[in-house]
Amino acid sequence: MSLLENNILPTDGVSNYQKILLGIREQALLRSDVKFSGSVTGYDGQVIESSTFPASIGSECTIKSRYGTLSKGEVIGFKGDKNIIFQYDKSSEIFNGDKIFSSSRVKDVNVGPKLLGRVIDGLGAPLDGDGPIETTHFIPINGTSVNPFDRGDIKQIFDVGIKSINALTSIGRGQRMGIIAGSGVGKSVLLNMITRSAEADVIVVGLIGERGRELATFTKEITSSHSKHKVVIVAVPADRSALLRIQGAKRATSIAEFFRGQGKNVLLILDSLTRVAHAQREIGLSLGEQPTARGYPPSVISLIPELIERTGTGVNSVGSITSIYTILADGDDTVSDPIVDNARAILDGHIVLSRKLAQQGIYPAVDVSNSVSRLMSDLCSKEHSANARKLRKLISIYQENQDLLLMGGYIQGQDADLDMAVQLWPKIVSFLHQDQSESFSFSQTEELLNKLLG
Numbered sequence: 238m239s240l241l242e243n244n245i246l247p248t249d250g251v252s253n254y255q256k257i258l259l260g261i262r263e264q265a266l267l268r269s270d271v272k273f274s275g276s277v278t279g280y281d282g283q284v285i286e287s288s289t290f291p292a293s294i295g296s297e298c299t300i301k302s303r304y305g306t307l308s309k310g311e312v313i314g315f316k317g318d319k320n321i322i323f324q325y326d327k328s329s330e331i332f333n334g335d336k337i338f339s340s341s342r343v344k345d346v347n348v349g350p351k352l353l354g355r356v357i358d359g360l361g362a363p364l365d366g367d368g369p370i371e372t373t374h375f376i377p378i379n380g381t382s383v384n385p386f387d388r389g390d391i392k393q394i395f396d397v398g399i400k401s402i403n404a405l406t407s408i409g410r411g412q413r414m415g416i417i418a419g420s421g422v423g424k425s426v427l428l429n430m431i432t433r434s435a436e437a438d439v440i441v442v443g444l445i446g447e448r449g450r451e452l453a454t455f456t457k458e459i460t461s462s463h464s465k466h467k468v469v470i471v472a473v474p475a476d477r478s479a480l481l482r483i484q485g486a487k488r489a490t491s492i493a494e495f496f497r498g499q500g501k502n503v504l505l506i507l508d509s510l511t512r513v514a515h516a517q518r519e520i521g522l523s524l525g526e527q528p529t530a531r532g533y534p535p536s537v538i539s540l541i542p543e544l545i546e547r548t549g550t551g552v553n554s555v556g557s558i559t560s561i562y563t564i565l566a567d568g569d570d571t572v573s574d575p576i577v578d579n580a581r582a583i584l585d586g587h588i589v590l591s592r593k594l595a596q597q598g599i600y601p602a603v604d605v606s607n608s609v610s611r612l613m614s615d616l617c618s619k620e621h622s623a624n625a626r627k628l629r630k631l632i633s634i635y636q637e638n639q640d641l642l643l644m645g646g647y648i649q650g651q652d653a654d655l656d657m658a659v660q661l662w663p664k665i666v667s668f669l670h671q672d673q674s675e676s677f678s679f680s681q682t683e684e685l686l687n688k689l690l691g
Contacts, residue, residue, distance in 0.1 A: 274298070274339035278319060280331045284523045285310065285322040287337050295379070297340040298322050302330045309360075311344070311480055314524045323480045323520060325360065346488050348495040349373035352469045353439065356456055359473040359485035365460075376495055378487045380547040389554025394616055395504075398434025398676040399427070401603045401669050404686050405625050406588055406610040407617050407679075410502055411550035411557035414610070415510070415580050418590035418602075419569035425455060426673060427590070427601045428506055428563065432459050432468070434676040437504035437559070439496040440468045443489030446482050446512025449474045479516035483540075486513045490547050497556035504559050505548055511565040514541065514576045530575040541576070542583050571607065586610035599670050606633045624686050631658040632665060664689055 277300065279286035285300065292298075296312045300322070308331070310324040322337070347361055349372035356365040363370055391409040408414055418424050432440055442459065444452050452472050459468055469492055473485035486507060493505040507513070517537045518528075526534035548560035564580050564587075571577055571589055581587050586609050594602035606629065614622055635658040641647050642659065649656055658665075668689055671677070677685070 272338065273336060275320065275337045277331060277333055277335040277337065279333075283323075283327070285324065285331065286316070286319045287322060289315075289318045289320055290337075290339060292320060292339050295344060297344055299338045300324075300331060301336045301338065303332050303335060304330060306330050312339075313480070313520060316525075321524065323478070323523070325478055325481045325484070327478055344378045344484075345375040346378050346491040346495075347372035347374075348376055348492055352492060353467060354460070354465050354469075356460065356470040356472055357488075359471065359477065359481040359488060361488065364472060374495060376491050378484070378491055379543075380487075380491060380494060383552060387552045389550040389552075389557075391550060391557075391612055391616070394679055395502075395559045396434075396436040396679040397431045398436075398678065399430060399601060400671050400677045400682050400685065401601060401605070402588065403677065403679050403682040404621075404668075405603070405605050405629060406586060406608050407613045407621075407625075408559065408586070408610060409612045409616045410559055411548075412585045412610070412612055413545055413548055413560045413583075414562070415584045415587040416561060416563045416590065417566055417571050417577055417581070417587055418563075419566050419592055422590045422592050422595050423600055423602055424563045424590065425451060425508070428508055428561070429455060429458055430601070430671075430673055430676075431561065432504075432506065435504050436502075438467060438501040439493075440504045440506070441489050441493040441496070442468065442470045443486055443505070443507040444470065444472045444474075445485050445489075445507065445509065446473065446475045446516065447508060449476070475512070479519040482516040483513060483520070486544060490544060493558045493560075494547060497551050497558050500551075500556045502557055502559075505561070507544075507560070507562045509563040509565055510541065510544075510580060511563075511576050513544070533575055538575075538579055541579055545580070545583055585612055594669075599666060600673075601671065603669065605629055605669075606636065621683055621686070624690050627690055628665070628686065630654065631661060634658050635662055635665075661689070 274290035275288040277285055278288055292312045294312060294314065298310045298312060300308050300310060308324055308326060310322045312320055313323045314321040351371045355363060355367065355370055358364055391411045393410045395408045395410045395412065397403060397408060416424055416427065432442065444455060452474050456470055456472060471485050471489040473482050489505065489507060493503045496503045514537045517540045518533050521534035521536040522528065526536060528534055548558040550557045562580065564577050566574055566577050569592055589604040589607040590602045591604035594604065634654050638647060638655055668685060
């Protein structure tokens with residue numbers, strides 16, 4: 238008889254989503270490769286210690302309390318003769334001696350074309366109320382290693398529909414980019430614009446560790462747009478466990494890998510990489526890792542390249558994953574923050590959003606002087622590259638002398654470049670600004686850039 242039917246799992250007063258999770262937990266417990274493995278020997282409200290049993294890092298576990306309730310977790314390490322288990326959802330109903338059922342395999346991700354248009358959580362359970370999702374394949378949640386010499390070259394422009402990005406930090410299909418900004422500068426709005434306008438076959442959005450209200454709003458806007466049929470959203474809000482947040486980031490990457498394997502041009506958006514790092518820090522510190530830079534243990538620094546390197550062009554140029562990661566700069570520190578610095582070192586470029594520009598009403602508030610695309614010169618025409626360099630120079634020289642200009646201390650005719658920057662500044666501001674509902678193709682952007690500097 239089913240555990241649900243036998244009332245071992247309570248069903249009164251729970252939502253459909255909770256019932257789905259209960260069903261998933263029941264199936265996990267009754268699966269043929271799940272067996273009684275050990276018992277709880279310690280629990281500090283976050284990490285469970287159990288009697289030793291054969292398992293590898295990443296093995297799934299189900300803990301059955303003395304009252305029959307089930308909670309799910311994962312083996313994250315070993316300490317002496319004990320296994321260390323971290324829960325997906327924290328539960329206070331854990332008692333000394335509770336039984337633990339362990340799976341002999343590391344977690345896989347269920348994927349398939351029916352994921353398109355759906356919203357799921359870090360465990361793959363649907364959040365949109367549209368019922369179960371039919372899947373066709375299983376792929377490893379940690380991805381598979383790819384020889385970098387087998388990957389295809391990045392040769393095609395990836396059109397994001399944003400003038401300032403297309404013109405000054407052009408992105409290629411398969412490129413990895415970061416969006417770096419402090420809080421409240423417009424990262425989410427920019428992501429929304431890119432998601433609606435980007436030239437991609439499939440868009441996978443990972444919303445990791447964000448506020449529940451913002452997560453719901455962003456999801457509603459995306460799924461109600463014309464791109465719903467090609468979007469998959471993995472949503473794990475900030476109040477979920479650290480392990481579930483990391484699982485959400487890995488699941489979103491795995492889904493993108495699946496569609497890349499189908500030959501699709503995939504856009505992966507992960508918002509935010511910093512929240513994933515915070516989750517890994519929480520787990521690392523619970524395992525006793527020593528904090529290094531700003532309290533981040535070494536496992537955080539290793540997780541970032543593991544996630545990022547899974548994206549990019551496919552083997553023999555079959556499919557591509559163009560990835561965009563948002564990175565929160567604590568205190569607007571876009572230079573020395575360890576997560577910002579580490580991500581910037583491994584990404585193929587970064588876009589910095591400026592609070593000063595946002596306060597002036599210039600949206601998206603792209604700080605052109607501090608943003609760069611490492612592949613732009615290889616992707617764009619010579620004319621486009623020359624115009625972009627010229628516009629960068631005019632923006633930079635104007636911003637350097639802005640205080641002098643406001644005080645009236647500059648006399649026209651002393652510097653030809655500054656004279657041109659002052660003359661064109663209203664048009665430059667108009668070019669950089671773009672309403673949320675607007676979209677400009679790459680060819681339209683080139684025409685506007687030529688017109689601005691012609």
